[in-house]
Amino acid sequence: MRTSNYLLSTVKETPSDAEVISHQLMLRAGMVRKLASGLYTWLPTGLRVLRKVETIVREEMNRAGAIEILMPVVQPADLWHETGRWEKFGPELLRIKDRHQRDFVLGPTHEEVITELVRKEVSSYKQLPLNLYQVQTKFRDEVRPRFGVMRAREFTMKDAYSFHTSQECLEKTYQVMFDAYCRIFDRLGLEYRPVIADTGSIGGSASHEFHVLAQSGEDDIVFSDGSDYAANIEKAEALAPTAPRAAATKTMELVDTPNAKTIEELVTQFELPIEKTVKTLIVKADEESEHDLIALLVRGDHELNEIKAEKLEHVAAPLTFASEEEIRAAVGAGPGSLGPVKLSIPVIADRSVAAMSDFGAGANEDGKHYFGINWGRDAAEPEVADIRNVVVGDPSPCGQGVLSIARGIEVGHIFQLGDNYSKSMNAAVLNEQGKNQVMTMGCYGIGVSRIVAAAIEQNNDDAGIIWPESIAPFTVAIIPMNMHKSHRVAEVAEQFYQALTEAGVDVLFDDRKERPGVMFKDMELCGIPHAIVIGDRSLDNQLVEYKNRRTGEKEEVAVDAVVAKIIAALK
């Protein structure tokens, strides 16, 4: 490609509304442009990268035995009613009507459509297992789109769905997909980790996420230093303290705490160790509970894990915090003065809270706390559950090592769905006994457009993007000095361009009538891995300069050797 025939669209200044580095660089390098909140146009350079990612994903999916199809973005609401997700999905699901006033959705995912397809097309166990995938646009009406294509509303996703007659068969395909994902992220040249994950709104049992490690990631990933255990913090189990609860040493006292509405205020004003305090969070109970509200207790220095909490029996899902009015009506005190003593609603305590003694908590009376509370004596022994986020230094749930935490960008997610969708949609085949059998499903997603941003988060410097070779928009840049005056330079540049193009290399030939500095900056901003600089100065000695974007190393190479050198380096 010649820049004179191309839309390079690079920008010198950093757009003011771009927060993270990948978003800034994608705008500056002319990869994407925003059309509206969460909606992006892909410019030629961005599209080239996107396509390269797609190609790697396709190659590895095909290699792993998956078969490509393409399903519509617009889906009839009927299917979503069948699975109950029309109600469950919430406002993220964009609902539209056609001219006949029939309901449709813009597909945020395709379980319904694929299950509808397979229940019609597949009727015998002999046709299974089957693994179908597509690379398709998804739409999720995100609460807060941000970070450019990292969390966009419209985005490109590879989604695969497998169908089986047995759990064993599903597990086999699940493992094949797990391995294929590792190959994909290896080839993409990214630093990533597969982690144990929650299944979220998609549903199902076993699940792993693939995270690209980056500071700007939106998820907390938990690692053990004593094994290869890794999990999303949503899913990482906080083990019960091994030491038994210490015996009570204090009597409970009622203390006036008019200015302590938060744990922090309580701790600083009364010199209480934060590990001796308890937070009381009031959430709504589900319809089957006898009570409207439930109290959740975590230690003052811990955070509630909402995913764990909403899975508890009698806790309403999605987790909903009670309003101040509801709390006052039920407890008689407002937030800031709540605690387990003489509390009239059911209490669920975190494991670490259950192991506490002589602790402080609200008195359920405005402006007062109890200090020196002990379970059994001052409050009934609570129901105990794991409801907190793990923290750095916690013992690993695998039994070996302690936990550390890093940020990750979720770029892949695989699930064993089981019969969640096939059952509600009655997707069955005849088995070997000639009996109807509901299929077991797996589903496997990769955020293709998000990978482009994630790759930049991991690969950039002050000058711009540093693409891994496998997904660079161009592999080689030809940068001629003063080409429009020097015939010699132009001739050599043309010759390189043809030779590399014929060799199947993606070349960007900067034939603009620009000054050298402009061309250098643009090629570096765009992250092209290899550059050949041609100028009269070195041509005098039959040399040109080779420059590596990642290492920054420069090398003088003989004019007639540089093309061969680069082609060799690419293999």
Next chain:
RNA sequence: CGGGAUAUAGCGCAGCUUGGUAGCGCAUCUGCCUGGGGGGCAGAGGGUCGCAGGUUCAAAUCCUGCUAUUCCGACCA
């Protein structure tokens, strides 16, 4: 959903307090110079100041409403 901020040339911003001719840098176009790191000189084009009302002789500027964008929060006990 709650709170804050912003909206002026393609991009980044000033002007608004104290109402009175629409401004800067970059980019764009023309010419000349320069030609190994976003160069120089000279000239040019480009704006219903987010939208709709209101106040006023006069509104980018003051008032009201709306829209869009963006940041923070949504762990608060």
